[in-house]
């Protein structure tokens with residue numbers, strides 16, 4: 001008999017699958033080559049006590065992943081919202097935020113930015129200022145402290161399958177535990193984590209927030225390569241560029257150094273953030289398509 005379920009964790013070739021009936025099974029995929037990821041819907045055949053074999057995988061509505069020239073790394077499937085977690089400390093990269101946002105835009109996912117650890121207020125003003133460019137574009141920027149209250153974030157999660165992404169030590173797993181106390185996701189002091197050179201969270205895990213909301217905690221990332229995006233997709237990934245496309249003098253403008261470029265003019269006039277534009281250029285050179 002076949003059962004339908006969702007992958008809630010992946011450890012190498014072994015997957016934890018939560019069946020729609022509620023039971024959780026330890027499963028292996030049938031056949032050799034198959035890369036599955038948290039959030040994938042699968043069809044499973046029971047093979048023993050709490051064990052199963054994954055027969056097939058359902059169509060993915062979205063697939064969040066990063067890539068470089070050589071390989072790709074899947075993050076989560078079927079998510080409808082990406083929650084980018086940064087903190088007042090340690091310092092964060094605004095380029096990484098833009099890259100996550102481009103990945104979200106290209107999959108038509110919603111995106112929210114969380115500024116965590118607002119209780120550590122020495123660098124709060126600096127962090128808030130670094131996020132102003134994103135707020136201006138209309139992305140919600142939620143300021144909170146996972147140690148005191150996460151209710152403002154909970155409101156944004158309602159009805160969504162959300163994935164927490166961001167650099168190591170920003171507090172993704174601490175947020176997860178604050179939202180879902182039974183999650184008991186491991187967390188670690190940033191200094192200890194830095195000394196070990198490893199991320200505390202080693203694989204993504206999916207948790208149920210309520211009947212219609214789901215949260216995925218994922219391992220910290222340093223880079224977000226988007227080698228798989230075409231140059232058209234990169235343009236689409238920057239909402240502030242969309243109204244300008246088609247206004248450049250040359251139809252095949254690369255918005256690089258061409259005369260009469262509407263994008264360059266917007267950067268010059270301050271309408272487009274120069275830091276966002278710099279990421280746009282580096283993404284364009286990465287794709288080569």
Ligand SMILES: Nc1nc2c(ncn2[C@@H]2O[C@H](COP(=O)(O)OP(=O)(O)OP(=O)(O)O)[C@@H](O)[C@H]2O)c(=O)[nH]1
Pocket residue numbers: 116117118119120144145146147148166167168169170171172173174175186187188189190193198199200201202218219220221
């Ligand atoms: N002061 C303060 N510390 C926090 C807050 N949220 C998290 N931390 C601390 O930040 C450290 C790192 O938190 P984690 O939740 O392990 O970070 P992570 O983003 O899951 O890290 P990775 O799993 O490595 O990606 C821990 O020591 C937490 O206690 C907060 O709101 N305020």
Ligand SMILES: [Mg+2]
Pocket residue numbers: 172173174186187200201218219220
């Ligand atoms: Mg973690």
Ligand SMILES: [Zn+2]
Pocket residue numbers: 248253254255256258260261262263264
């Ligand atoms: Zn142009």
